[in-house]
Amino acid sequence: MTIQPSIPHISATRIEPIPEWAELERRLISIIDESSLEFADRYTNEDGTLIWRHEWPGMDGSDDPYEGFMNFTMHYIIGGSKELDKVHRKIWDAITWQWTQYGQILNEFDRGYDWMHHGEGLLGFYWFGLANPYVLKDRQRTRNFAALYNGEDKSVDNWDNELKMIRGPISGAAGADHNHTLEGWETHREVLINYLPPFEDLPGVDPYLNQCPWLDDEIYAQIIQKMNERIARGDVPVNLTSTGLMTHAYMYDHDAKHKSWVLDYLKAWEDRTAKNGGIIPDNIGLDGEIGTYNDGKWWGGYYGWRWPHGSMTILEPLLVAGSNAVLLTNGDLSRLNLLRSQLDMLWEMREVINGVIKTPNRHFDTGWRDFRVQNPNNPILLWNISLADEDAQRVERGWVQENEKVSIEGYKQGSARPSHTGAWYQYINGRKPGYPMDILQTNLEAVLFQIERFRKEEWNPYTMDHDRQLNAFANSIHDWQILQPAILEALTQLTLGGPMVSYHGGHLHVAVRYFDPELRRPGLPEDVAALVTSLTSHFVELTLVNTSKTFSRNVIIQSGAFGEHEFLSAIADGCQEVVVGGKHLEISLPALSSIQLKLRVRRFAYDPTYEQPFMPPRHEQDTPLTIIGRTM
Numbered sequence: 001m002t003i004q005p006s007i008p009h010i011s012a013t014r015i016e017p018i019p020e021w022a023e024l025e026r027r028l029i030s031i032i033d034e035s036s037l038e039f040a041d042r043y044t045n046e047d048g049t050l051i052w053r054h055e056w057p058g059m060d061g062s063d064d065p066y067e068g069f070m071n072f073t074m075h076y077i078i079g080g081s082k083e084l085d086k087v088h089r090k091i092w093d094a095i096t097w098q099w100t101q102y103g104q105i106l107n108e109f110d111r112g113y114d115w116m117h118h119g120e121g122l123l124g125f126y127w128f129g130l131a132n133p134y135v136l137k138d139r140q141r142t143r144n145f146a147a148l149y150n151g152e153d154k155s156v157d158n159w160d161n162e163l164k165m166i167r168g169p170i171s172g173a174a175g176a177d178h179n180h181t182l183e184g185w186e187t188h189r190e191v192l193i194n195y196l197p198p199f200e201d202l203p204g205v206d207p208y209l210n211q212c213p214w215l216d217d218e219i220y221a222q223i224i225q226k227m228n229e230r231i232a233r234g235d236v237p238v239n240l241t242s243t244g245l246m247t248h249a250y251m252y253d254h255d256a257k258h259k260s261w262v263l264d265y266l267k268a269w270e271d272r273t274a275k276n277g278g279i280i281p282d283n284i285g286l287d288g289e290i291g292t293y294n295d296g297k298w299w300g301g302y303y304g305w306r307w308p309h310g311s312m313t314i315l316e317p318l319l320v321a322g323s324n325a326v327l328l329t330n331g332d333l334s335r336l337n338l339l340r341s342q343l344d345m346l347w348e349m350r351e352v353i354n355g356v357i358k359t360p361n362r363h364f365d366t367g368w369r370d371f372r373v374q375n376p377n378n379p380i381l382l383w384n385i386s387l388a389d390e391d392a393q394r395v396e397r398g399w400v401q402e403n404e405k406v407s408i409e410g411y412k413q414g415s416a417r418p419s420h421t422g423a424w425y426q427y428i429n430g431r432k433p434g435y436p437m438d439i440l441q442t443n444l445e446a447v448l449f450q451i452e453r454f455r456k457e458e459w460n461p462y463t464m465d466h467d468r469q470l471n472a473f474a475n476s477i478h479d480w481q482i483l484q485p486a487i488l489e490a491l492t493q494l495t496l497g498g499p500m501v502s503y504h505g506g507h508l509h510v511a512v513r514y515f516d517p518e519l520r521r522p523g524l525p526e527d528v529a530a531l532v533t534s535l536t537s538h539f540v541e542l543t544l545v546n547t548s549k550t551f552s553r554n555v556i557i558q559s560g561a562f563g564e565h566e567f568l569s570a571i572a573d574g575c576q577e578v579v580v581g582g583k584h585l586e587i588s589l590p591a592l593s594s595i596q597l598k599l600r601v602r603r604f605a606y607d608p609t610y611e612q613p614f615m616p617p618r619h620e621q622d623t624p625l626t627i628i629g630r631t632m
């Protein structure tokens with residue numbers, strides 16, 4: 001293919017033996033391609049629906065089947081088979097139909113759940129935009145979903161535009177749900193028996209013990225009653241995860257209303273925090289006041305400071321919202337200050353317990369409790385957005401060696417969450433040079449383990465017990481997440497130069513992404529391996545290798561997942577600096593060649609977009625971008 005004149009171009013000239021990491025990377029891509037298609041074929045019907053139970057009660061679970069297949073499209077974005085994206089889209093449509101029949105989805109969106117779970121379920125949907133921004137169904141669905149929360153869909157009452165608040169912890173296509181029911185929470189009962197009690201005044205229940213008799217019908221009825229009295233109405237911090245949906249909409253159409261919504265909603269929570277003396281409150285009444293239904297207490301709300309996850313479901317939504325706001329304001333890092341303030345507030349209350357620095361995780365009526373070693377993930381993802389020294393300090397205070405461990409055990413135990421963010425942080429800052437080989441070998445071993453596991457007869461979808469609900473990992477609604485082989489932590493960190501996304505609804509914030517100009521698709525071209533070796537506020541350093549012995553390859557590098565950064569210049573193999581002055585750079589790689597690039601970057605130079613370097617502008621598209629329905 002002829003090199004595009006509008007994109008600066010550099011040719012690799014160095015011919016060297018293929019490094020082991022490059023061969024491992026290409027092997028991992030290939031094995032994920034093959035095993036993921038086998039996995040999908042084993043666990044879905046011909047029409048893409050899941051081989052599962054015929055009835056599913058309660059409000060839980062529409063996010064989980066989506067999560068089991070969402071990595072298919074992300075793998076395609078990195079450089080995997082296009083067939084995986086096609087299969088994922090077919091399964092996504094089928095799951096949406098199937099869970100509509102179960103009664104959990106209405107008009108293609110969950111009828112009512114919290115934004116921790118909405119965020120999980122939407123991740124794969126967000127990645128459709130990165131895969132192909134001109135799919136009419138994706139664009140129209142995004143428009144419809146955003147309308148559920150910006151006030152445009154008058155059939156629902158999720159959003160209070162005057163107070164800038166989401167009107168309930170449980171919301172969705174059926175509006176804000178202020179009436180929790182016994183049936184709605186039925187599927188949670190066995191799972192939550194090993195969680196902290198949601199309230200401190202349940203008769204005969206120890207409020208500090210990670211056990212609660214949800215299976216006791218009398219206690220269960222009291223829990224639901226207290227939920228409706230105290231935590232079913234008004235706004236909660238976990239709702240800030242909804243900013244991911246509005247940011248997703250903005251990157252399709254650049255409509256200013258989506259940007260304004262994100263910034264206004266984050267500002268509302270900044271104001272509430274200031275009013276509460278610097279601590280973000282976790283329950284806001286429908287009147288806009290703190291603790292309206294909770295005796296005036298700023299703690300004790302749904303997914304708040306106390307139950308069930310403590311600070312995790314406070315800090316992560318602040319990270320998601322702040323990161324989105326930075327993206328939408330071309331790099332205004334002050335939008336991260338709300339998260340920074342809460343991390344600093346917890347750090348100021350640290351205690352040294354048995355020689356280890358720990359910070360509080362929960363707030364009870366008696367004060368701050370449940371002191372733990374600081375989890376590095378949110379501070380690292382914060383630093384990854386800002387690349388600021390002050391945020392590096394937030395990462396490294398309280399650092400423990402356990403953060404650097406590389407192990408397969410989390411994957412074997414069925415965890416869908418990546419567990420090596422700390423080790424990647426050390427590597428990208430030059431302190432763990434062996435990490436690429438360690439994580440590639442670990443992920444390869446994990447994929448092979450997954451293949452062996454899902455092929456076993458005990459995981460036969462036609463004979464498995466789909467009714468079990470013993471705990472979070474044993475619950476059959478999580479089977480697809482536990483078994484799926486598309487493990488992408490190594491590929492994301494090493495090729496794109498960033499950590500895995502915030503699992504409960506974050507966008508992909510990475511240094512670079514790639515496009516194949518010959519096949520006009522996203523991802524690394526066939527045979528090409530990539531390794532981002534260093535990341536600072538001004539430079540990205542990476543190596544590209546063509547592992548083919550016979551074919552030349554071309555690859556376009558984009559600065560940022562959404563083209564939000566600018567490449568000012570490039571130095572190839574230590575030679576003369578070449579001016580780039582844009583978001584894309586094309587590299588030609590002869591057979592068995594490699595190139596080391598030092599890219600000078602101006603961060604957040606452009607509006608974020610899903611548009612790709614070889615796609616025509618929106619106004620030149622022949623197909624409509626939205627559909628306007630009848631009004632009756």
